[in-house]
Amino acid sequence: MPAAPSSTTVAGLVTALVGFLSSFAVVLTGLRAVGATPGQAASGLVVLSMAMGVATVLLAQRTRMPITVAWSTPGAALLATASAPSWEVAVGAFVLVGALVLLTAAWPRLGSAIGAIPPVLAQAMLAGVLVPLCLQPVRSALEMPWLVVPVVLVWAVLLRFSPRWAVPAAFAVTLGIIGWLAWRDGGVDAAALVPVLEWTTPALGSTAVIGLALPLFLVTMASQNVPGMAVLAAYGYRAPWRSAMAVTGAGTLLGAPFGGHAINLAAISAALAAGPEADPDPSRRYLAARTAGLTYVGFALVSAAVAALVVTAPAGFVAAAAGLALWPVLAASLSGALARPEDRIPVVATILVAISGVTVGGIGSAFWSLVVGLAFWAWYRPQPAVAPA
Template identity: 60%
Template sequence: MSTSRRTPVTTGLVTALVGFTSSFAVVLAGLRAVGASDTEAASGLLVLCVTQAVGMIVLSWRYRLPITLAWSTPGAAMLAGAAATDGGWPAAVGAFVVTGLLVLATAGWPALGRLVARIPQPVAHAMLAGVLLPLCVAPVRALVTSPWLVAPVVLTWLVLLRRAPRWAVPAAFAMTMVVVGIWLARHGDALDGPLLPHLALTAPTLEWQAVVGIALPLYVVTMAAQNVPGVAVMASYGFTVPWRAAMATTGIGTVVGAPGGGHAINLAAITAAMTAGPEAGPERERRWIAAQTAGWAYLVIALGSTALATVVVAAPAGVVEAVAGLALIGTLGAALHGAVTAEGPREPAVVTFVVAASGVAVAGIGAAFWALVAGVVVHAVVVRRASGADAADEDAATSPSPTPGR
């Protein structure tokens, strides 16, 4: 087999490995934060691997395009900072179903997508940055409380960040597994949890707090931070994503996977550059094979996802949270950049960021929703103020000079 034929397959394998190891700890943290038990969180990870794998296989085969899917990492980070709802885990599962239905509605009703697009981008980025901040602080706190356990992880990440940035987080994850293994061996603790794939189904319930506090922010952040950038990344390499088919596939996948604990799947953004870019081979018409390979690789990874989740649960406090925080550093940087570099007043984005980072919950609804509300309100006030000032300046410039007093 020639090198050009091996390249898409190799790239697909690397894409799946990097995508999974870079953020699966964030997914587990997010699901557990909204009420999932350890078994239910492991089931959610399994379901996400399978649904995004099937979606990639179908879309890349049908359109012969390197369409790569992923779970919503920003969405998982948002869940990690969400407030627990009155309905507990079943209500969170119901919110996941609503999120999937909203994505599905976006495929058939373009007006919904335009409505989301009307949310000022700096506000959306600031909300994401605010919910990411507490998670990105975790490595700092863990380094202080458990330096001998966390320092090797941070050092590995830092070295690879200089030498091979793409592998920085996977290498930090590998070091985390080494540290956890040594810790378990020294303390004589046995793994208490399933090692084989296990599906834990939960009947969804609808609670308005969960719909408002989880489903709506999850939908917005998934669209703004994953689906829209995913389309842009593909376009930068000369590929046009079939928007309706992609939204329908990810929406159906989210709805089907929700009872098993999956929060949301979407178009990939970062890993999309791997399958669509030159490293997937010089022949553009064959790069779809990279996405196809990544899909099949995720099905294989799914077989070991439950065992990895069990190891994460057994890890000493702070270690896995540290690697999850390191995995989100790049996303936080991008969100902050998007929040403050746009033209216009910065107050709406700053207010959004502060509210989201506060972690407050009002009426059982988490900070992410209130951050969006605050940011949109401040944006409306500032824009109206700016419009009024511009109109006043224009009137002053065109009005006749005042006559002297008689």
């Protein structure tokens, strides 16, 4: 009889499956929203899968820690509600994000400056950015209930009995429905199934720097890298900050011209490889992360086929599945942002400006929400009482 797969191998496969299936639609939705063609979005999915796979293997093997890398799901959600003058400008913003992450590795003061931004305001900005996309399942369920309701039911049932698999299963059902529709309507162009990397020459401008790159950088750092380090610390691992930022920054920078918006430390899926379920021996759990990285590289080979299938879906259907996947993220962001009563006025101001979608001077609402939130934070938040002399 063949030997059963080890627990580290199973944990690594589960980590990669959950990481990919839980958010690939969010990534495709975000890239298309800032101007990518179907081919450019497919290229972005391929290069992101490859970059996070290689980065995971490199960090896990070098540190002997279960460090896993993921694409920036909150960043993709931000893109889905943002706007860019052109795809070239969006790619320029991706390049700048990679450079800023690298600068964080080389210059610790930049990390300290990011840490000076109240975490509740970063959570509030993310919550406001997520709301429009999280509303999509509600709208689409009314417009195409025969497609969306089965996906919602699968998600809801598994969320009750097996939360880890709720979102992956919902996306599997989504892909199954899309595949059936594509087969009914004549299938998918075979040429689109082959993974191809499409180069885009980046363009930089003030709108890319302020309106897209800075919010994307802040969301990636505050919602992925910092929590990712915290998850590893909770399991007893002190991951090297500079090495992790150098690898993910370089991966983002190299992948950006091919459509990759950002890679970072995994946060939600990090526990799958770092926890005791991966292996009772903490010194062996890095093998689970390495398996996850190799699996991501394998997913890169089929990413183009997934993207080609998604393109054939009815308008709004994939966005509905993506929004459904972000409901737990929205809940966590709101919970963290509104935890303390004294923070709530600045937090609510940040959320409302982010939801509004306003654009001022070509700069989107994500940036202005932080500006308004910081202003309210400085003005309205109660100051600590000064003890009498």
